[in-house]
Amino acid sequence: xxxxxxxxxxxxxxxxxxxxxxxxxxxxxxxxxxxxxxxxxxxxxxxxxxxxxxxxxxxxxxxxxxxxxxxxxxxxxxxxxxxxxxxxxxxxxxxxxxxxxxxxxxxxxxxxxxxxxxx
Amino acid sequence: xxxxxxxxxxxxxxxxxxxxxxxxxxxxxxxxxxxxxxxxxxxxxxxxxxxxxxxxxxxxxxxxxxxxxxxxxxxxxxxxxxxxxxxxxxxxxxxxxxxxxxxxxxx
Numbered sequence: 205x206x207x208x209x210x211x212x213x214x215x216x217x218x219x220x221x222x223x224x225x226x227x228x229x230x231x232x233x234x235x236x237x238x239x240x241x242x243x244x245x246x247x248x249x250x251x252x253x254x255x256x257x258x259x260x261x262x263x264x265x266x267x268x269x270x271x272x273x274x275x276x277x278x279x280x281x282x283x284x285x286x287x288x289x290x291x292x293x294x295x296x297x298x299x300x301x302x303x304x305x306x307x308x309x310x311x312x313x314x315x316x317x318x319x320x321x322x323x
Numbered sequence: 324x325x326x327x328x329x330x331x332x333x334x335x336x337x338x339x340x341x342x343x344x345x346x347x348x349x350x351x352x353x354x355x356x357x358x359x360x361x362x363x364x365x366x367x368x369x370x371x372x373x374x375x376x377x378x379x380x381x382x383x384x385x386x387x388x389x390x391x392x393x394x395x396x397x398x399x400x401x402x403x404x405x406x407x408x409x410x411x412x413x414x415x416x417x418x419x420x421x422x423x424x425x426x427x428x429x430x
Contacts (some may be wrong), residue, residue, distance in 0.1 A: 208368075227389075234394070242361075246423075247410065247421050247422065247423040247424050248367075248410055248412070248421040248424070249421070250418050250419050250420070250421075264418050265418075298366070298367065300367075300386065305417065307355060307414045307415070308367065308414050308417070308419040309357055309358075309369070309372055309414050310359070310367070310412070310419075311369040311372075311378075312369075313366040313367045313368070314366060314367045315364075315365070316364075316366065
């Protein structure tokens, strides 16, 4: 299974970014797709996830109100939109699959999307 | 949230060395602990799940142990392709949280 993410983005502070993660039909139908980011010199941080088959979403408290995760069944693609960008949002963003929201084990991962926020 | 601490942010080692990385949780997570390898420009890779379960296709020089709050990840004989950053992650409860990572560098 391979998760394929969209390319690097450069954004202005205050704007939004939308990153995509293309999956297989089986993954889209039966798994959760999560978003995890790594800021420069920082650890990994879970942002939230979606179970596309039920459109069930969970978000990390740190990102509530700024992140929106959605899914497009016609293309088996999951999207993550982060709004009101600030320099601290400069990071590599990964999508990663899990079997559910209970006991989240991430496997596999996408290749990552670098988002740079700069004026 | 459960906090995960990797005591070393980096370590220097040579090919053939035995490398040990520790990870500590702020509360009992049983064995719900994973280890990942991260290399620049690549997708992170799950190496070990359930604290000690080696994932399919992962070389046997990698191993993990521990339960409760204290865990250890070991590379028995470091290979050139093992220079990378390693993260632990608890999945006992939401949100899943990661250690800060340990970068294994060439001595």
